[in-house]
Amino acid sequence: MIDYTEKIPNNVDLGRDRVLQRALEHWQPAYLDWWYDMGPDESKELEVYLRTAISVEPDGWAQFGYVKMPEYRWGIFLQPRDQNRQVNFGIHKGTPAWQEVPGEYRSTLRRVIVTQGDTEPASVEQQRLLGGSCPSLYDLRNIFQVNVEEGRHLWAMVYLLHRYFGRDGREEAESLLERRSGDADNPRILGAFNEPTPDWLAFYMFTFFTDRDGKFQLCALAESGFDPLARTCRFMLTEEAHHMFVGETGVARILQRTCEVMNEHKVEDPSDVRALGVIDLQTIQRYLNFHFSVTIDLFGSDASSNAATYFTTGLKGRYEETTIDDDHVLKDAEYPVSEVSGGKIVTRNIPALTAINERLRDDYIHEIQAGVTRWNGIIEKNGIPFRLTLPHKGFHRAIGNFAGQHISPEGDVLSEESWNNRRDKWLPSAADHAFVESLMSGRVIEPGKFANWIAPPIRGINQQPLNFEYVRFN
Numbered sequence: 001m002i003d004y005t006e007k008i009p010n011n012v013d014l015g016r017d018r019v020l021q022r023a024l025e026h027w028q029p030a031y032l033d034w035w036y037d038m039g040p041d042e043s044k045e046l047e048v049y050l051r052t053a054i055s056v057e058p059d060g061w062a063q064f065g066y067v068k069m070p071e072y073r074w075g076i077f078l079q080p081r082d083q084n085r086q087v088n089f090g091i092h093k094g095t096p097a098w099q100e101v102p103g104e105y106r107s108t109l110r111r112v113i114v115t116q117g118d119t120e121p122a123s124v125e126q127q128r129l130l131g132g133s134c135p136s137l138y139d140l141r142n143i144f145q146v147n148v149e150e151g152r153h154l155w156a157m158v159y160l161l162h163r164y165f166g167r168d169g170r171e172e173a174e175s176l177l178e179r180r181s182g183d184a185d186n187p188r189i190l191g192a193f194n195e196p197t198p199d200w201l202a203f204y205m206f207t208f209f210t211d212r213d214g215k216f217q218l219c220a221l222a223e224s225g226f227d228p229l230a231r232t233c234r235f236m237l238t239e240e241a242h243h244m245f246v247g248e249t250g251v252a253r254i255l256q257r258t259c260e261v262m263n264e265h266k267v268e269d270p271s272d273v274r275a276l277g278v279i280d281l282q283t284i285q286r287y288l289n290f291h292f293s294v295t296i297d298l299f300g301s302d303a304s305s306n307a308a309t310y311f312t313t314g315l316k317g318r319y320e321e322t323t324i325d326d327d328h329v330l331k332d333a334e335y336p337v338s339e340v341s342g343g344k345i346v347t348r349n350i351p352a353l354t355a356i357n358e359r360l361r362d363d364y365i366h367e368i369q370a371g372v373t374r375w376n377g378i379i380e381k382n383g384i385p386f387r388l389t390l391p392h393k394g395f396h397r398a399i400g401n402f403a404g405q406h407i408s409p410e411g412d413v414l415s416e417e418s419w420n421n422r423r424d425k426w427l428p429s430a431a432d433h434a435f436v437e438s439l440m441s442g443r444v445i446e447p448g449k450f451a452n453w454i455a456p457p458i459r460g461i462n463q464q465p466l467n468f469e470y471v472r473f474n
């Protein structure tokens, strides 16, 4: 059970470790300063209908109620410990899971935890201005829910840094509050977390695509032989599901609304669609291309000795490691990866250990494809002959084998010039952004009302009606 009488709610018996508790209580005001500075703009006084974790059990962990966000009870919640848990892969397979950090893996593990932790506040920074253009109170509440939970994910990593990494850990925890998304001098660590999230279509795409990278990375870390990391990530995954729900249904509602308007007015041409105040399907496809490509970069290089080390040493597993039917050591196994050779994309096998990143990316793409198919179901149901497609994996990549190549969404290898000539057909242009922003120039905050460019959701939050006052402006 979670102790809410403590200054920092937790289920790790924080009160018994005074030194750690004091260190975290020292970090807490710095965190709040960061939240005031970089959290949702002009949100301090709003009362938001949020869920808060009250138990770490999978069923009924949450309680709903109005909270001012700076008063949200950010805490430290780990899945309960399994006394018999073992390291399930790599060279230490079969030995008891580690309760302390093995000395020889200290810096590698710290780096992985810092990289994970860095993405959490980055996403809050990326989204901080979106409240000013929300399409409804329901959506405003959802983005705030996502933001407070990303804040909690930062707490989750900071706890590990403070508890297990001593002074270096404390310094890293401070740096996590100092880097800034998109900052020229002190940016966030990974590429996608320095991209702007300028509008709500970008936000829904981000929570569908990029929060799902979060899911897959957390799943891989939830296999870790370092048990506190595994237990932390398991609980974070219960929060992640809602973020991806917000993204998938957000895009679905935009598609639904666009299709309705296209049918009602019998228009197909993107400029006619835009003239009716909804987002044309071609622009949605371009946003999809952008978010998919920058997100699959987050999985790292196709062939990565770092990834091989993480796996071999038991620090980071594969997606659903324990259900995979193989030896979990992968000494002689191979895995196919693609690259450009002689002006064509070719596939060849490399050692499975170095292809761990690629395998996780493929697992991710498989799940993404299922979501895109569900989106297409909406367009199909509306009788419109248009389908969204995932671009080729090599399209618009900055990391791995395809970095520096010019690959079309269909997977053709192009010259730089010919790629540049078609860029605006494939990725959102300045004009696309200007159009989407023009639709979202104001916010809709009357209970039960929705902006013209998005359909209402099927149901409200926690069985509340759609015209519920999800956010109170006092």
Ligand code: BYC
Residues within 6 Å of the ligand: 112, 113, 115, 116, 119, 120, 123, 150, 189, 190, 191, 192, 210, 211, 212, 213, 214, 215, 217, 218, 297, 298, 299, 300, 301, 302, 303, 304, 305, 306, 307, 316, 357, 399
């Ligand atoms: N941008 O050997 P490689 C989430 C660097 S999202 C910039 O392939 P590795 C969330 C790399 O650091 C989940 N740099 O890398 C979502 C390395 O640098 P060095 C976040 C990049 O280590 C939404 C070099 O390139 N969690 O939670 O195998 C909202 C060589 O690369 C990038 C994690 O990522 C990039 N995209 O793999 C809120 C889990 N990619 O050594 C939250 C922790 C690579 O040359 N991170 N580089 O200096 C990891 O496991 C690994 O760091 C990565 C990279 C999989 C990301």
Ligand code: FE
Residues within 6 Å of the ligand: 120, 149, 150, 153, 214
């Ligand atoms: Fe997160």
Ligand code: FE
Residues within 6 Å of the ligand: 150, 211, 214, 240, 243
């Ligand atoms: Fe998330």
